[in-house]
Amino acid sequence: MKFERREFIKTLLAIPVIGGISALFISPFVRFLKPSSGPLATAEIFKQPDKPSPVREISFGVSDFPENWSFKYFMFQESNREYTSVGEQIKTIPGVIVRTPTSDGSPDFVVFSRVCPHLGCVFNFVPIEEEVAKGYNYAPPPGQKVFACPCHLSVYDPMQTDTKGRGKVVSGPAPRSPFKFNFVRNGDRILVSSLESGGIS
Ligand code: FES
Structure with a gap:
């Protein structure tokens, strides 16, 4: 039981680290597809195309x-x-x-x-x-x-x-x-x- 709790806490702590590393890799790709996106704004890829x-x-x-x-x-x-x-x-x-x-x-x-x-x-x-x-x-x-x-x-x-x-x-x-x-x-x-x-x- 003790072991499971430790594993659970380790997993919980790892989430932000994994998220941060993913963002670092995904962000340049998104900015390649849509250069006007903000530094980490992956959600912008789903927005409407830029219009005048x-x-x-x-x-x-x-x-x-x-x-x-x-x-x-x-x-x-x-x-x-x-x-x-x-x-x-x-x-x-x-x-x-x-x-x-x-x-x-x-x-x-x-x-x-x-x-x-x-x-x-x-x-x-x-x-x-x-x-x-x-x-x-x-x-x-x-x-x-x-x-x-x-x-x-x-x-x-x-x-x-x-x-x-x-x-x-x-x-x-x-x-x-x-x-x-x-x-x-x-x-x-x-x-x-x-x-x-x-x-x-
Ligand atoms: S620019 Fe040639 S007709 Fe107007």
Whole structure:
């Protein structure tokens, strides 16, 4: 009986030692798989993958856009986890929000990144049809308002869709419509919260 108790106490004392040694070996492996984990945070391996998060959300009032085709440019900042001593990288993305027409006249919006999916220049909203025809090698039908890129003249139509959603390429070399920002409308407020994820294709 005495012997059993001694064995039991020895086992009890050994648990923290075994746990500590295991952590020492497991931790580098976990940090290899997920370098942003803390020194001994093995549980972090089960967490969601790192996602960009907004540095601050951008908001507008619906009344900021009194008529169809009213628009505003903005700069959206998001923080991306980085596997360095700094720990994050802040990315600034130029964006544009445009009020688009609807059949019943109620305000509707599109919110795009202005980074051109062709080679990354910043494109503009060009609501003057004559300017598009003269400067961008594309003659829009009457009433069509477009985004246009000054670098290689890609033109995007916010009212038409491609497989990626609104902003179809109607002229030029761009491979797809621009990336969209995710946003919600809450009463009179429009809250831009994040950029659509995904690759260029
Ligand atoms: S970068 Fe915009 S068309 Fe080439």
